[in-house]
Amino acid sequence: MKVVMASNNAHKIAELRAILSAYGLDVVSQREAGVHVEPEETGTTFEENSRIKAVAVMQACGLPAVADDSGLMVDALNGEPGVYSARYGGPDCISDSDRINYLLKKLENVPEGKRTAKFVSVITLVTPDGKEIVARGECPGHILFERHGNGGFGYDPVFFAEDAGCTFAELAPEQKNQVSHRARALRAFVEKAFGTKKEKELC
Template sequence: MSGEGKEPQAIRKLAPGKLVIASHNPGKVREITALLSPYGVEPISAAELDLPEPEETGTTFVANAELKAMQAADLSGLPALADDSGLCVEALGGDPGIFSARWAGETKDFAVAMQRVEDAVRAKGPLAGRDAHFVCALALAWPDGHVEWFEGRVDGTLVWPPRGERGFGYDAIFLPNGGEQTFGEMDPDAKHAISHRADAFRQLVAAVF
């Protein structure tokens, strides 16, 4: 799903070498590094380069991913990959969505965020559904301003109480459709095979490597 209306051959390829991971979230950096490891890329996190975290002013996952990738590429002089992802709950009209990290507060406490989601769903009453999906938008930017983007999704349901110490963010309350373990219980390799981030990565790899 690279930029609207582009022919496939117009997609820019990514050469081997250094790539900035435009995230200060250690869990995300770890996952992205693992997904990139087969492709001759040397990932460096924005935190390692002491790059600032931009304010996420976009109204979509793609817009926020582009904003982060473009700033990191501009400041580092290197290609940069940014991810904007979140949990969308149908009963909450798609919330927390692009505000998924903000629901965790300034301390990024996702135990608080998961409780907020559960409380909000319960407040909708006993007939509220528990369908949810994760979205991941990836933006790959070059210092000259060129950007490619890709969006992935995985569907599932919310469970309560949280299950599993693996993963990060909302993983412990998300049960993917057809699965028996939450993302918080899954072995990382099993999660990488089906996650929203893996879906977006498959598209990115097919396009730019």
């Protein structure tokens, strides 16, 4: 079954394909499906924004659509950047590196023991016949004082994942797919969507 990902982010699509392909789902990007909508993410939670994106794409193409809304939540910053992770720092921060610099600047006086954080991912799938599945995954960690590793994307170089014992940027993609917030959300999603069964649950 074809499922349209409400994104053109190659990293997200690769992670979803790697896991969902085992369940008979062919995940394609908006661009591959000929969908060009860019819904405004007006929600204040990951759940709200994930649903906004999935519904917009499903309505535009008439196919099942899946959306991920994810971000970093830092305890010392009262949960920032949260749902604004991709836009953190405003228009002056145009790259992942800019946003990391902005984050580290805000945390420069925060000691190591107070730099706890978590990555959060919420995955929502909606179908034209009204089915809706929502799953959330979280990965605990803390923010380092400097970058480590050359892989990953976003805040990966400064996020030290407790379960992995290193930053996300130091993990190979297949390793990250075992421990990341998105991997955890996907496992929860698969359990809700399929249980011990396969694709027919969504058809």
